[in-house]
Amino acid sequence: MRVSRYWTCFLTGLSLVATADAAQSIDWYSPSQRTNLTSSGAAMDGNFQFQLGVFSTGFVPTTANMVDWAANWIPADSSTYNPAVNARSFGSFHTLTGNVAPFTVGAKAYVWGRGAGSANDEWILFRATSWTWPAASLTGPSPFPLDWSAATANEVILGTVNASGSPSLMQSVAVVTYQNWRNTVLAGQPLNGPTDDPDKDGVPNILEYLFNTSPVIAGAPTATPVAMVDVSGQKYLEITIPRLRERLVSLTVEVSSDLVTWQSGASATTVVSNTSTQLVVRDQTAISAATPKRFMRLKAVLRP
Incomplete structure (x- = not known):
């Protein structure tokens, strides 16, 4: 349970005694008694867990890389959503103990909410521009906690917060895990x-x-056509993969000239297009007299 954020100060006189370093804390929460919904319009329930944290250094979460969020997420604190009528909120006080990477001063802080369901999970990820990780300790008397309210979020990566015309403060998005x-x-x-x-x-x-095909009704494999495209007078192989981006599967397109040695990544392939329903990747090695044969293949790995 969160404690009250009301503070009373008493002036007792001037002290010349040196004070020890004081720990910084963060009061992160959503305002109470607000409407917060799932993707279906149902009220958020006690299955929702909200976490305050940061992503690993260099990783920027987008809807295009949702499959990699969990692997790069480092939580600092967590809070269970309270669906009671007089609450309908989450919140916690987090006291910093250090600035070990990735919790370095200035790192972008996020709140990630997740609810588990049988048909799908629910996710919401947001931050405010001002939410940057502070120094763990300050010289002098104890500072007031930083006030990080969901109501001030102005960078919403997934879901909605304070959406125009919406009766809710927060609304999550359905994410269908493999489970x-x-x-x-x-x-x-x-x-x-x-x-x-x-x-x-x-x-x-x-x-x-x-x-998004049936695993229990036999059908022709989904086409992942490989075409030869012309770029600045040179020929390259290009594969089109009609997949659902929100499915938590890590895809790797590999290329080879001999079906023995395979390469992947930014030095071997280029992402031409990455939409919600289709991924298009191009080989970076042109078909020429020196490399008359080129091959492409797809590897899929489940993410948690």
Whole structure:
């Protein structure tokens, strides 16, 4: 339970005694008795956990890299959402103990809320421009806690906060994890692992999940066409992957000239397009007399 943020000060006279370093604290919370909704319009419940934290150095969260959020997230404090009528909020006081990376002075702080459900999870991620990680200790008397209210958030990466015309303060977005998908479309099916193929159509469950196809009704594999494109007079291979970006699967496109040695990453491929339903990646090595054959393949790995 959060304590009150009311403070009473008493002036007792001037002291010349040196004071020890005082710890900085952060009061992070959402205002009480406000309407906060899930993607379906239902009220947030006690399954929601909110965390205050930062992402690993150099990582900037976007809707295009949601699959990598969990691997780069470092929480500092957490709070369970209280759905009681007289509360309907989250909040906690966090006292800093140091500035070990990535909690360095000036690092961008975020609040990430997550709710677990059977059909889908719910996520919301936001911050305010002023939410930068402070120094853990200050010389002098104890400072007042920094006041970080969700109502002041002006950088919303996922979900909505203070949306114009909305009756709610916060509203989360549905995220279908592999576990959600498995529990829904593979209920009672023993072959429910990522590499299993219960309908025996040659497409493992992880790709059925990624492409939003049925894992229990055999069908033709989803087309991932590879085309030859002309760029400044040179020919390159380019693959189009019709996947759902919000599915928590890490995709790697690899390229090779001999089907033995494979390369990937920014030095080997270029992302041409990354929309919510399609990823287009181009080989960086042109087809020429020196490299007459080029190959592309896709690797998929589940993220937590």
